[in-house]
Amino acid sequence: METALPTFNSVFSIDCVIFGFEAGELKILLIERNQEPFKDWLALPGYIVEQDESIDDAAERILYELTGLRDLHMQQFHTFGEVNRHPQGRVITVAYYALIRINGQKELRPVTQYARKAFWHPVNELPKLAFDHTEIFQTGFNKIRRRLNYQPIAFELLPEKFTLTQLQSLYEAVLNKKLDKRNFRKKMLSYGFLKELDEKQKGVSYRAAKLYKFDRRKYAKIFNNELNLDK
Amino acid sequence: METALPTFNSVFSIDCVIFGFEAGELKILLIERNQEPFKDWLALPGYIVEQDESIDDAAERILYELTGLRDLHMQQFHTFGEVNRHPQGRVITVAYYALIRINGQKELRPVTQYARKAFWHPVNELPKLAFDHTEIFQTGFNKIRRRLNYQPIAFELLPEKFTLTQLQSLYEAVLNKKLDKRNFRKKMLSYGFLKELDEKQKGVSYRAAKLYKFDRRKYAKIFNNELNLDK
């Protein structure tokens, strides 16, 4: 005998906390909602998961539809399931984060009508957000803060070629504390996954710094051996 | 204008990975299912979330109904949302772990008909489990392994009074590696959150070891200052 599933009107959604780094500041991606509930409010990009897509797939699709961004490596970090978190019914939401290099070229352009626009906003002094999105953001921010030292988070936020000072100021932005320049460099270089390039920084009105690249392969070798992270 | 939620037949469930420690072995709680699908299979305790309860509340209720265990501190760790993970429809599941002292007194007795029985099984050599429960278990196991050093995991698994050797063998079971006795003790005691008691171990046929207690208060002081963990 089969026992049928109940036919609740329950729905699950995805919300995305997308981090970027620009002008020495950590930012996240917000949208202006164009749909009830919370029409006209600012919110994290998020929408409802379809019946025939996995939540990982849904995360990619939804981010794309609301912001035009594609092919980010999205990582699930928590699920929010309070009864009244959505005013129209029971909706639990699975939250994902991703990291991206902000650059002017990639336009932020919602593909659906649900978002009026998408834009970057500094993580400090976030406005009030729709639903429980402020809590979702905070949880996600704590997550990447803790993972900064175990996962290649910093290198997804920086341009492909970066200076050690840029790397350091990213660490400082995420951890929200000052680090010692000499010790920071010593430590980072000692890992052996930064490749020094023959190039220098351009367009600065002072001594140009050396550029470095992140060597993902070496990184994987070093960190996968220690303790497998998985999910 | 309100936009109504879609009326999918989608359902969310909770699955629980409950760890216990007994006879020097790490164990988890399994049930024998008494309901389709996977009737008669072994599985993690899990069931469907009701419309009017938060997922955290659901986790407690479901564990109780399937095993008779109550008042555990359940921690959400991952959500599984592949399209075909449930043969009867679209069900995503939010996985929780909890830690408990196993002791003979607390009987494992399912309160509902959905489970025929509940019992402890060593984490090594787990049998085939229903659904994607093997993956869920693995993910949860990795989680607590990583958290062992940041969260008071060990002390929820041990009896209230324990010896340092018991503590060490728990660490060894979770991390799956041998530790040095002297270094382990030095380290643990240096934290200052273990309180030495005036009592000794009983019922052993060799020199009895001192008993210690975990001082949750001091622990919180030490670790909350460092970096707030949250979710």
Added chain:
DNA sequence: AAGATACTGTGTAAAATTTACACCATTAAA
């Protein structure tokens, strides 16, 4: 072209932490 400006890049010593390692002490049972 001289000087001002702004950031780059580097080393060392002290302190703290981690690691490796072995044997006598104590209890109960035989």
Added chain:
DNA sequence: TTTAATGGTGTAAATTTTACACAGTATCTT
């Protein structure tokens, strides 16, 4: 009293972390 089994302890070496300051270089200004 002897045996069996585990408890409990210290030190030295190696490694990692921390604190700390100034000369070098590219560009811009005058």
